[in-house]
Amino acid sequence: MDNKARLLMVGSLGNDQLAFVERMQEKGWHINTADTLSQAVARLNETEHEAGILCLHESHEDLKQIERLVIRSDMEWMALLREPELDDPVLCKILGSVFMAFQSEPIDIDQVDCLMQHAAAMKRLRTEESTAKPQEAEFEMVGTVPAMQKVFDTIRRVASVDAPVFISGESGTGKELAARAIHARSTRASAPFVAVNCGALPSNLIQSELFGHEKGAFTGASQQKIGQIEAAAGGTLFLDEIGDLSLELQVNLLRFLEEKTIQRIGALDEIRVDVRILSATHVNLEKAVEEGRFREDLYHRLNVLQVDIPPLRERQEDIEILAKFFFDKFIEEKSMKVRGFSQEALALMRQYHWPGNIRELINRVRRAMVMCEQRLIKPTDLGLERRTLNRNVVTLEEARNNAEKEALICALRRNKHKVKKAADELGVSRVTLYRLMEKHQLTRNSDTSISLSSA
């Protein structure tokens, strides 16, 4: 195999085909050809290509299939066609949305070569970008920042012990995913994982949901029902929104945790059940304990080990990686024209405060991929126009600069604008103070006054 960049040529230029291939080879390309789209797919599966050319001359291929091939491949394509073919509006739409370029006859080989070199360079850039930041999808959880590495480390540790784990974090941060990860890593992995959202059920139902009931235990109990605790026997029960549990049910749960037995509603016998309890809430449970809404003894029972998942806004460096992770996931599900995120969209995603955390990110990315009419997702597709960023965002650099400027102004004011005294107070030399004043555009109009030279 040579080291030449590989170009896939699909379809044929008829009589000009041989000459075209020879000229492109002279220009240093390794050309693979495919007569049909299915051959093209096979070639792409066999070998990595840098770019593609689709000859639409007298092509009988289905345009939708052509579009699909281009979108699914991980490289740029150009189309070669004849002028009259441009009268087809469907073809024009596809040319404009998924191809990087097209050329109608007569073919200009130099231009084709140049465009394909650009295409190959784009592909290289994308490959470098994706290898530069490997996606850490441990336990199907993406996270590269130290705070998430710490979460993964804690998950690993708590998974090997059988004690209850309390998972805290804002809504949509990945608490259930963490619970599933703990279960999957534990010795109970082959037994069931059962998740119950304690906040989603009315209090009269949750008792029967958790503990089950006997036939005829209450009006409407026409059948015996196994509760979720029993359903999780041998495995793990994840109690989400535990803070919403009524005080009465808190007593029952505490009893179960202490005695490891349950009693179905209406039953006389106690049943022994071996279940590991993981619980989570997005509310402050300590505060609920202080306010008497949550039993302290139950809180301590549940809170033997803790996993705390940080909000998305505190995982700045992961936002882009997560967005791309979900993008790749959804693009697999459905063939879409969209190729990625525009730089502006990425910048706004980094600035946004993500109140709904990862769940919100997933929803915005999914919607944007459907709404996007061009190749790159724009802020409007994500619903993240500048005006929605109602937070006054400053970078650390800006914050430092502001603090420095504030300190200079205060010191100069306190010392009646005497530079020597202000410099002494600030612990810098006079020269440094002058330099800093210049940096912050603080001009000294006289020995006794300073002013801002610009707003």
Ligand SMILES: Nc1ncnc2c1ncn2[C@@H]1O[C@H](COP(=O)(O)OP(=O)(O)OP(=O)(O)O)[C@@H](O)[C@H]1O
């Ligand atoms: N680190 C992650 N990497 C990839 N996907 C994630 C990550 N964290 C969460 N998700 C996904 O985000 C969505 C929300 O996660 P999950 O349901 O676990 O959050 P939660 O904190 O339990 O939410 P709630 O408080 O509303 O119950 C899920 O689709 C989950 O798969």
